[in-house]
Amino acid sequence: MLKNCLTATAIAISFGGTAVAQDYPVKSVTLVTHSSPGAGGDVFLRELAKALSPVLGVNVVVENITGGSGATAMAHIAKAPKDGSILYGTTPTFIYTSLLSDPEYSYKDLDPVVNVFEDPEMIFTSAKGPFKTLEDAMTKARESRGTWGAANPASLERQSMEMLKTASGVNAAVVTHEGGGDMMINVLNGTLDIGVGEMQELKSQVEAGQVRILAALTAERVADYPDIPTVKELGYDVAVRKFRGIAGPKDLPADVIAAWEAAIPQVLAKPEFKTWYETNSLRPDFMPQSQYRNFINGFADQTSDFLRSAGVTQ
Amino acid sequence: MESLLDTLPHLLDLSLILAAFIGVTCGILGGALPGISPSITMALLLPFTYAMQPVDAIVMLAATYIGAEYGGSVPAILIRTPGTNAAAATVLDGYAMNRQGKAGLALGISLYSGFLGSIFGLLLLIMLSEPLANLALAFSPPAYFALGILGLSVIATLSGDSMLKGLIAALFGLMIATIGTDPVTGSNRFTFGNSDLLGGIEPVLVMVGLFALSELLAQAGTRDDIDRITSRPRIEFPGLRLARRLIKPQAIGGTIGAFEGVMPGAGGTIASFMAYNEARRWSKNKEEFGKGSPEGIAAPETANNTVAETALVPLLSFGIPGSNSTAILLGGFLIHGLQPGPMLFEKSADVIHGLYAGILVAIFGMVAVGIAILPICVWMVNRPRAFLNAFILALILSGIYTIHEGLTDVAFMLFAGAFGFFMRFLRFPFLPTVLGLVLGFLVESNFRRSLVLSGNDMSIFVGDWVSIVLLTVAALFIGGSIIQRGISFFKPSPKTAEAEQIGG
CATH class of the missing domain: 3.40.190.150 (Bordetella uptake gene, domain 1)
Structure with a gap:
């Protein structure tokens, strides 16, 4: 541990030296x-x-x-x-x-x-859940009522969900939480149909096969995930940055x-x-x-x- | 079993042992300082971990958390000020024992119970992470609401001699909890344009004000020779007979702590209050509670220390932090390029095993550090009252100031202290206020979230078995204690007539 501290200091000093x-x-x-x-x-x-x-x-x-x-x-x-x-x-x-x-x-x-x-903000669902595509979730919201999650009430995530709701004209409850963790639990246990979160927060669940990404809320496809369509491509004019x-x-x-x-x-x-x-x-x-x-x-x-x-x- | 064996080699890692000791020492000190919460202590230490090995860094942060959860009980017992939210329940019997000159024993019981709770929590974490993680998934918003109601039902027994005063005190807490950002819409409530109020009022401000400052005010009004406490500056562990008596409250505390720990958002405060309540319900010496019962220290202290380990279950299994402290621990993982979650066990199993080993070292370290510093603490609180009180005032003012480095918090704390002084005069209990404040947001946000989910259909609260069970239990608690009060009202027994008002 001490050795690491020393190395870190040494690096910091060398940064200072090579500067200008x-x-x-x-x-x-x-x-x-x-x-x-x-x-x-x-x-x-x-x-x-x-x-x-x-x-x-x-x-x-x-x-x-x-x-x-x-x-x-x-x-x-x-x-x-x-x-x-x-x-x-x-x-x-x-x-x-x-x-x-x-x-x-x-x-x-x-x-x-x-x-x-x-x-990048992504729309995701539980891998165990019934929704294979964003359209599946939208169909449910159109036919009965959707439950969509966002991490915080005053956030870009909630705004994007509300925008999606307006753009598609479906019936959905946008449920806000006290942070992404709360929401993740409610997506995993099926309380919510879909949730929205930053790619870096979802990565671990995606790799473990617990979460399925349905669409990207970005203007263009995310480079690491070229197979994930954007919400825009799926016909809803919503993108956030x-x-x-x-x-x-x-x-x-x-x-x-x-x-x-x-x-x-x-x-x-x-x-x-x-x-x-x-x-x-x-x-x-x-x-x-x-x-x-x-x-x-x-x-x-x-x-x-x-x-x-x-x-x-x- | 396998992970238990893989953990063993890490116990020989010197830098890991060092990290665990540093962490637990800083944690105990931070937890013991009123105003410095476990999460603040961890945040202060976080920058020091940047240059460390990932395992050492995470062990140090986890050890800090464990130490802080224990450290909170020290000022709760010695100066009637819970150092952490979760230590609020320990104030009742801990301070009462201190006033009887048994501070050393009270501290010994809390350290011993904290040790057992931590070991129990660690074993659960190692052996049962997976089933416990699934328990967390069973909790939907209506179930969290029911959990909060169950927590609030404890008010019925914490109210002391007057249920009405208890309810009024709880309402104060619930009202304070509504200040800040609305949990559903995000609009500002009762902030009056003051941006310091956006995040709400931290429970610690109210607690330190109500307990510590009002105590100082009350003592300032008494003569110096009254209330002189002379405990021997020695820490005493419970003997065989007492240890046997403590098994039941510790088992209750451990079980409740394990349950609350894995629930993101529930946490140590509910756990310790519920453990206190249940220990009292099932105790053979109910009348001693609130007047210096060793069981009243053992139950909450076992509970909040069990939480410190089991709270890691949702963090490690899902990458979901359930509290501020675990959120900072998550930060520690991320800074070192590790992503907690289901893949962590496969990708970085050695980090997990190192963490387990580090926690084990930290738990033993906690006992060693406790034995070393507690006599000094007892000696310090035995100094002449004028010096001691001035020191406590300086300590709490600086502690509160540190939270956001602002005077607004200090002003709130002073106001809460003055308010507490009057509550004391009018014999209002403090604990319901603290409970209302801590649980208010959980109850409100999950109530409203459930209604958003169901489209304002109230039947959602009886729609899943978890919430039905919890609400039923809460109803039984409340009904039971009302009946008990009714009986004692018509048949006044000497016990209740002289019942010391709790918390006031």
């Missing part, structure tokens, strides 16, 4: 996540930090600022120095919290920097933005980082700032419409 690939205005970057240690958003930032350090030529550390479903972290970032030293790991949560809770500092007080990944990227305080200097826009494609091409994100079924989805800004604004508008039409907000 680009001129980043500050020596150390803190990436803030609202996730607790070990959660999806946290693991993503920690892996990114490891791969990014030598490319940006700076020390990259991760800090967990939990609380208020991301509101605390957003306030921290909005008030942070505008020099690229403190940035934020984005997920759809920061949009949802901004719209649902009207916190003092919202996504509007931050500025998107770059996007890095898409976490669960993004994982970086945002910062407003008015960041141009050289910081340029450094990130140059660094992310390089990081994504690194073999060891590639192995990590491919095993976790993350799809590289690089967007430079101008594109990412438009995307975030569009995403927020769509979500805001959804929350109003679902009666969550007025």
Whole structure:
């Protein structure tokens, strides 16, 4: 154990030594996540930090600022120095919290920097259950009543299920839970017909043959699973994009933005980082700032419409 | 049996033993500090595990969890403050024993029961993971609702001398549980635009306020020489006679703990309250409960330590974390590129066997560390009251502050303390409030989820056998205790007349 600690330190030192690939205005970057240690958003930032350090030529550390479903972290970032030293790991949560809770500092007080990944959302069912295709589940919902699960009430997963319900016009109860684990149990024991979840959460159950993936909610087929059709192909005009990227305080200097826009494609091409994100079924989805800004604004508008039409907000 | 044998070689792995010891020590300390929950302790340690071998890292986190579940009982006994949610039931008889000068024995019973519970839980985890995992699958939303109702039915016996006051106290808890994000729609409820309230009010704030702060306030109003506790700074394990008497409450605690542990979302708090309740129901010395009964410590402490191991069943079998602590353990797996779930047993069997071995080491480590530090703890609480109380206040304030590094939590805790002081005056019991707060969300969210599933058809609650059984048992409990109260009302016996109010 001690030996490993020493090796890790040695690697960290050697990173520092070989640095100076680009001129980043500050020596150390803190990436803030609202996730607790070990959660999806946290693991993503920690892996990114490891791969990014030598490319940006700076020390990259991760800090967990939990609380208020991301509101605390957003306030921290909005008030942070505008020099690229403190940035934020984005997920759809920061949009949802901004719209649902009207916190003092919202996504509007931050500025998107770059996007890095898409976490593909999949529709799945129990392998022991009667549904072989998405259409089987839809037929049941059309003829009697479907039970569809989503991990959390205020989430992209629920939104995608509600969108599917609207697009298909079937009769289904969209049942929300306290996290993906609760929902998985209800899919496995047959309480729910189908559920929606990120590929990386489902992987283990898929490999064990407990869960069958019916369709992808992505715009295009997922590279690792070329046989799984998208929901769009199956005739329902629904696709969502669960993004994982970086945002910062407003008015960041141009050289910081340029450094990130140059660094992310390089990081994504690194073999060891590639192995990590491919095993976790993350799809590289690089967007430079101008594109990412438009995307975030569009995403927020769509979500805001959804929350109003679902009666969550007025 | 096979996995038991495969586990043995790992017991000789030095780095694994070291990881287990570090984990269990940090866990006991974190669990013993009011406000620092098992999950917070684990989250604090998680970054240190990044550079470790996967097995060592996971063993360290699991050992922390086990240590913390035990550590929570130490302040519950010594300073009337449960260090963890699950230790709330231990306060009743633990603190009562402490006031009788038997702190050493109380701590000994809790350590001994925690040890037995952990060993029992580990054996179940190794031998019966598969059938237990299927038990978790049998629980649909209506069954969880029924489980929560069964947990709430304990209020009937925790209410002390007045059922009405008990129910009012429970309602406080249920009301606090509605603050935060609505479990079905996701809208904000009673947050008044304050983003600190989005995640709801953590039970630990209310518990520390009600128990610890109100106790400090009450003591500030008494003369210094009153309530002087002088326990010998020595930890005493139960003798043969007492050990034999504890077998029954420990068996009850272990069974309930095993059952609740495998249920994601149920957890140690319900387990320890139910174990306390059942131990009292089946005890030959019912009247001692609440006044320093050794059985009243043994049952909940066996239960919450059994939970610490059996809670790993859904995590390892399905990759489903049932609590905050197991969610962080899941994070530990993921960081090291391991995906808990059905394939883990096939792909990384050595990690599983290493984990089993590490847990075994941690359980023995828990006893060793306990024996080493408990006398110091007893010595510390025997210091002059003014110093001790100032120290406790500093401890709880800093502990609460650490949760989110914010003063909002501290303000809630202080408010709960002031509120608790008045509840104490009016002889309201605290435990129903804690129970309502802990179970409120489980009951509400599963009630509403069931109705969404059924399209507002109430018959869903009697639609599966698990919920029928649980609801029937709950009805029997409540009916039984109402009848008992009725009888004692018409025939006032000396026992109930002097019954000490529980928790207040």
